[in-house]
Amino acid sequence: MKEVAFYGDGLPYSSIEDLPGKLIVLEGTDGVGRSTHIQLLRKWLEEEGFGVSDTGLTRSPMTQPGLDAAKAGNTLGRLAMSLFYATDFADRLENQIIPALKAGFYVLSDRYFYSVIARDVVRGADPEWARKLYGFALKPDMVFYLRAGLPTLVARIVHGRGFDFWESGMDIRCANNLYDSFCSYQTLVIQQFDQMVDEFGFITIDATRSVEQVFQDLRTHIQALEGLETPAED
Amino acid sequence: MLQPNSYAGKLIVVEGIDGSGKSTQIDLLFKWLQSQKRSVYFSEWNSSELVKSTTRLGKKRKMFTPTTFSLLQATDFADRWENRILPLLKAGVIVVADRYAFTAFGRDVARGVGRQWVRNLYSFAIQPDIAFYFRVPLDIAVDRIMMSRAKLKYYEAGMDLGLSDNTVTSFRLFQQRIIDEYEQMITEFGFTVIDGTLPIQAQQQRVRRVARKILQDWRGLPVPDQIAGGS
Numbered sequence: 001m002k003e004v005a006f007y008g009d010g011l012p013y014s015s016i017e018d019l020p021g022k023l024i025v026l027e028g029t030d031g032v033g034r035s036t037h038i039q040l041l042r043k044w045l046e047e048e049g050f051g052v053s054d055t056g057l058t059r060s061p062m063t064q065p066g067l068d069a070a071k072a073g074n075t076l077g078r079l080a081m082s083l084f085y086a087t088d089f090a091d092r093l094e095n096q097i098i099p100a101l102k103a104g105f106y107v108l109s110d111r112y113f114y115s116v117i118a119r120d121v122v123r124g125a126d127p128e129w130a131r132k133l134y135g136f137a138l139k140p141d142m143v144f145y146l147r148a149g150l151p152t153l154v155a156r157i158v159h160g161r162g163f164d165f166w167e168s169g170m171d172i173r174c175a176n177n178l179y180d181s182f183c184s185y186q187t188l189v190i191q192q193f194d195q196m197v198d199e200f201g202f203i204t205i206d207a208t209r210s211v212e213q214v215f216q217d218l219r220t221h222i223q224a225l226e227g228l229e230t231p232a233e234d
Numbered sequence: 235m236l237q238p239n240s241y242a243g244k245l246i247v248v249e250g251i252d253g254s255g256k257s258t259q260i261d262l263l264f265k266w267l268q269s270q271k272r273s274v275y276f277s278e279w280n281s282s283e284l285v286k287s288t289t290r291l292g293k294k295r296k297m298f299t300p301t302t303f304s305l306l307q308a309t310d311f312a313d314r315w316e317n318r319i320l321p322l323l324k325a326g327v328i329v330v331a332d333r334y335a336f337t338a339f340g341r342d343v344a345r346g347v348g349r350q351w352v353r354n355l356y357s358f359a360i361q362p363d364i365a366f367y368f369r370v371p372l373d374i375a376v377d378r379i380m381m382s383r384a385k386l387k388y389y390e391a392g393m394d395l396g397l398s399d400n401t402v403t404s405f406r407l408f409q410q411r412i413i414d415e416y417e418q419m420i421t422e423f424g425f426t427v428i429d430g431t432l433p434i435q436a437q438q439q440r441v442r443r444v445a446r447k448i449l450q451d452w453r454g455l456p457v458p459d460q461i462a463g464g465s
Contacts, residue, residue: 009350013347065287070284077313077317080312080313080316084306091299136351
């Protein structure tokens with residue numbers, strides 16, 4: 001990383017001076033193709049000879065079982081959910097992301113805390129509280145915001161994994177059926193992301209285009225990062 | 235800064251290091267309030283079912299960092315807050331809590347997280363009507379703990395901080411840091427300080443005297459057999 005910087009106090013008890021790896025984040029709502037592009041980027045970077053590590057929300061071995069169980073029940077409140085997700089994030093940051101960056105890996109993060117804040121705020125959290133909560137988070141080298149409007153998302157979800165309870169915001173009952181709730185909820189989440197573009201320096205990528213076009217864009221940006229030369233192409 | 239209590243109920247909490255005698259005192263207070271035919275609910279630190287399995291896993295495998303430890307306990311508190319404490323306060327119940335946000339402000343900061351950061355975590359919670367702080371010299375608290383417990387646990391002793399390889403030494407250093415934080419909170423949060431070296435009954439008299447003051451001329455939620463009028 002060019003410099004090790006945090007959004008707030010960081011991790012005051014640990015001294016992290018140098019992180020030779022790079023932290024690249026792919027953000028965006030459900031159905032914008034983040035996981036597809038993580039796979040493509042991983043393949044490309046490995047072909048270039050870089051070590052790559054990837055991570056995504058709720059993948060902490062410590063919190064994943066408990067968080068899954070909590071989401072399956074019906075007593076998980078808004079505050080407890082925000083804090084449980086923050087625990088998951090902190091565990092992955094300290095036990096996966098930072099060690100990988102220390103070892104010089106490219107870390108590809110499928111979402112970061114921005115998604116969690118967007119969803120928390122839509123559920124009624126105080127935006128200021130939610131931001132301060134993540135004062136321990138490391139500032140990534142690059143954050144791509146894969147942006148697509150509602151029609152694209154609907155098409156991808158219908159032809160993909162189908163409507164899901166949480167992705168449709170059914171816990172807050174945006175509407176009395178999955179489709180309408182999905183549309184209202186995702187619209188609110190997109191608004192939150194749009195507001196964060198300048199605040200967190202997102203690079204907005206038009207994700208309504210083909211996978212190949214989007215991937216070319218991402219690759220060009222990453223090539224421009226310090227330390228990574230343009231791959232030898234004839 | 236915690237928000238003032240704007241709910242119908244009352245909130246009374248006890249704080250102090252391990253071995254300060256606070257749990258004994260809150261238990262006596264709780265039973266006394268029940269005998270006074272008050273609607274009262276007891277809540278204990280780190281007791282939510284929601285995070286229990288995660289806490290167990292983290293402790294067993296020693297996976298916690300100061301930040302994840304702090305966040306998971308805040309999750310536990312938030313769950314109790316949303317599902318128990320807040321609804322009952324709104325209903326007019328006296329909620330008594332064995333440890334409250336101040337425990338996090340003490341322990342988590344002693345572990346190394348930022349003071350303001352952890353205060354923000356709990357900023358949804360209210361300032362209690364009474365926050366008792368049981369003050370005891372470190373030696374007395376340590377003696378009490380060593381007498382009652384076979385072995386200090388890893389996180390309890392603050393072994394994760396790497397202060398000492400000796401559990402008892404580590405425990406002492408960790409508890410002293412917590413005492414230092416508590417002492418600073420006395421004015422910050424208006425603690426009612428109780429001398430934890432006094433006989434149990436003498437402490438309880440003081441506790442009840444303070445509680446009586448906030449409860450006189452206050453009704454709260456009636457208990458059902460009062461509503462039925464004994465008929």
